[in-house]
Amino acid sequence: METDWRQRKIIHIDMDAFYASVEQMDFPELKGKPIAVGGSEVRGVVSAASYEARKYGVRSAMSGVQAKRLCPDLIFVPPRFDRYTEISKRIRAIFKAYTDLVEPLSLDEAYLDVTVNKKGNPSATLIAQEIRQRIFDEIGLTASAGISNTKFVAKVASDYNKPNGQKTVPPDEVEAFLEVLDIKKFYGIGKVTAEKMYHHGIFTGADLKARSREYLEEHFGKSGGFYYNIVRGIHYSEVKPNRVSKSVAAEHTFEENLTSELFMEERLAHIAETLERRLKKYSISGKTVTLKIKYSDFTTQTRSKTLPYYISDKGLLLETAKELLYQERLKESVRLLGISLSNLNTEVKKTVVVQLKFAF
Template identity: 65%
Template sequence: MEKVRKIIHVDMDAFYASVEQMDNPALRGKPLAVGGNRERGVVAAASYEARRYGVRSAMSGKMAALKCPQLIFVKPRFERYKELSHQIRNIFYDFTDLVEPLSLDEAFLDVTQNKVNNPSATLIAQEIRKRIKEEIGLNASAGISYNKFLAKTASDINKPNGQAVILPKDAEIFLENLPIERFFGIGKVTAEKMKALGIHNGKDLKQFSLQFLTKRFGKSGLHFYNIVRGIHLSEVQPNRIRKSLSAENTFSKDLGSYQEWVMALEGVFEELQERIRRSGIKGRTVTLKIKYHDFTQQTRSRTFEQYPDTAKIWETVLELLRQEELNSAVRLFGIGLSNLNVEEERVHFGKQLLIDFE
């Protein structure tokens, strides 16, 4: 009998906005944006009431206000979000020590073997969501499957306040029908590039060879080749300590002009912004990574005494780009943050064993 893992991905529903609505009853049921304002700044999170008007995270406050004139803006309270994130994580640890937090509002859990001796990952996910609601007052969604990629994808299916399971026997058809922008690791810019190649869903992606995908998308090509076939071998890593946060993109053709470089960097920065928003992470060092057409590589960095906001990060990226003339055409740009505001919170050790999936 085939042996597979049981992985749960728990994702809090509109976490920052939901916390604000929980703590301030006057905000409940109203369109709410955390971060930004009507004139400037960027939305860090939007309530579901605001999302109905098209308000999204990483959108400018000005655009959000145009889409939803009655939108209420509140300042983010990251210490409060962190406090509740710790409480949620402690609930996870009642079920398993194999917990890998991705950000303040989401985590992977390996419940193949668990502390409650429950063979059903689906029932464990239900119990976790029930406890989060009863003990903290917030809604969570969950996805259950045999690897991290499918579990994360499943957690979006019945949002908000729901869960879904993708069984091994259903994975192939599910992945073939999945829109390309829903694949974990495929951001907005990459999705547009794929659509230009005629790749609109998993079935389309499956038609392309590993050689073609690596040529077009660099090392990410192997990831794309594997995940559409249900292959994602990464284990839940409970003792992982994040040292940096970054985003990068390998371009289908070398870029040789300043205008092309700035446009390309905008796409990379958009991806980094989303990761910053999801993780709540800040960094004092901003790094620009440049890989040229001959595969030589260069990095340029600047370190601040205080944590720069996203506007300052973007300004710094452009300064680093102009710092000195680029040697030749560019095939890859990356933007990274280091010297982060994170510390080791809890380290667990344990071997992840394989048993039958249920």
């Protein structure tokens, strides 16, 4: 609602090194040590790294080989997604004690609209403090938070005092906050776009703000209008509690690289079975099947096909994935295969909320 969006009170809660912190909580012998969840020193990719490991430059999506090279004392821990999901549900229950307007982004982060909240507390800052304290007292983990009147600024602010901190940016301070920020810290501006902006002399929010909408759209396409708005604190997006994923996927990294399509077909059958279980659990089907292939040189390729009907059956998923596998020759040996389904049959129901004006 254009007339009310400036008065919203939005909190972005982001758990600190969630997967790694859960492992250190459950296994005290790992506390204070550099750990990587997922991967190994010879294979695989790191899913998450503890703050002790991050000091050495270890990051998620990094190969285990590179992570071990950066941090020789790194301890690899197998992921336990059932455990992470269990804790995520407990955290979400805490959120729901304050507002039903909760939009999860992943297991470890979510937006909360607390403009009107169940506690009748007019201060989003105090609510964020209380939520973070409850997560620590009831679960044993730390979280960081960003508070502002838009999802974009709240998301950016949650990184400001990490770990175990929070940052409030009131509406009248948003533009000043963004002007001094390095452009690479803007949520949604990745490494490639940041480099492109540097090339255009855009290093801070102030530099971005100095460019006209026409200039940004000319050099950054449709995203140019988005950048023009966000640096001025304009972001209309509401917290959507019924937000659904645009795709559902399953993938697997192999112990040894595969060179034979026959072996790949066998692995794809297991991946299709896993994907079917996830789809059936939430009664989801879709029309677009995408095959993800990661080669031994770490390059990634995707191939997609859109069907004229919705599917969720593992047989049809596998049949389509095999067709995509043979669509063209493979470039290298393969270290990972994945299947995702998009163009889903899910519908997002919009929630209309009356926003009231309170002090931050």
